[in-house]
Amino acid sequence: xxxxxxxxxxxxxxxxxxxxxxxxxxxxxxxxxxxxxxxxxxxxxxxxxxxxxxxxxxxxxxxxxxxxxxxxxxxxxxxxxxxxxxxxxxxxxxxxxxxxxxxxxxxxxxxxxxxxxxxxxxxxxxxxxxxxxxxxxxxxxxxxxxxxxxxxxxxxxxx
Ligand code: 5CA
Numbered sequence: 001x002x003x004x005x006x007x008x009x010x011x012x013x014x015x016x017x018x019x020x021x022x023x024x025x026x027x028x029x030x031x032x033x034x035x036x037x038x039x040x041x042x043x044x045x046x047x048x049x050x051x052x053x054x055x056x057x058x059x060x061x062x063x064x065x066x067x068x069x070x071x072x073x074x075x076x077x078x079x080x081x082x083x084x085x086x087x088x089x090x091x092x093x094x095x096x097x098x099x100x101x102x103x104x105x106x107x108x109x110x111x112x113x114x115x116x117x118x119x120x121x122x123x124x125x126x127x128x129x130x131x132x133x134x135x136x137x138x139x140x141x142x143x144x145x146x147x148x149x150x151x152x153x154x155x156x157x158x159x
Contacts, residue, residue, distance in 0.1 A: 003027070008101060008134035015110030016140070019150050025133040025140045033104035033136035035070030042130050042139060046070040050123065050131035050147065052106040054095045054115075059085040063098040065115040066158060067108050067131075067147065069122045074158050079118060082156060104136035109150050117153030124155070 005013055005027055013025040032038035035049040049070030054063050064083060066074050080087045095103050100112040108117070108131050123129055123144045131147070133140045148155065 009138035012107045012110045012134040023140050027138045032139050048126050048129045050129050052108050054090040056088045056090045057085050058088045065117040068120040072159050105132050105134050107132050117151040118156050119153040120158045121155050
């Protein structure tokens, strides 16, 4: 029998099931904390890793989620324009308090509150991608189309 998932990874597995997705969270012995490590651990291109980056909308004090290809750097002015208010960095405690997950394991779904989400259009070129699943060792594989459906996010050119 498979080893049980850690509590945070199980929360992501449960969230996926609740959203109606039959996708499998896996916990790996190797670190998946960074996009590069995750790509090495699962054996895919770094571009196929879904980075779930939390920013802070400064006027409304809301967390904003940007899901980006592992090779891309987010142009914050693109997101500022989308949300119509200034954007700041989220520090580790803001990320943990508002999403329920630690940096390095933030998943695209299953957060404490629902987050306004923007999706990097560059992810759409891949047939399969991999996202973090609640811990720096947990990931799941999905299609970019399912990433859009499960997050309700808006596709944007984030670079
Ligand atoms: N598990 C991997 C791949 S799925 C992962 O979560 N990668 S990530 O890129 O989405 O998460 C790491 C990101 O957290 C970094 O790219 C960086 O934007 C952010 N980060 C890392 N350290 C800090 C920090 N001290 N404060 C705020 N954000 C940070």
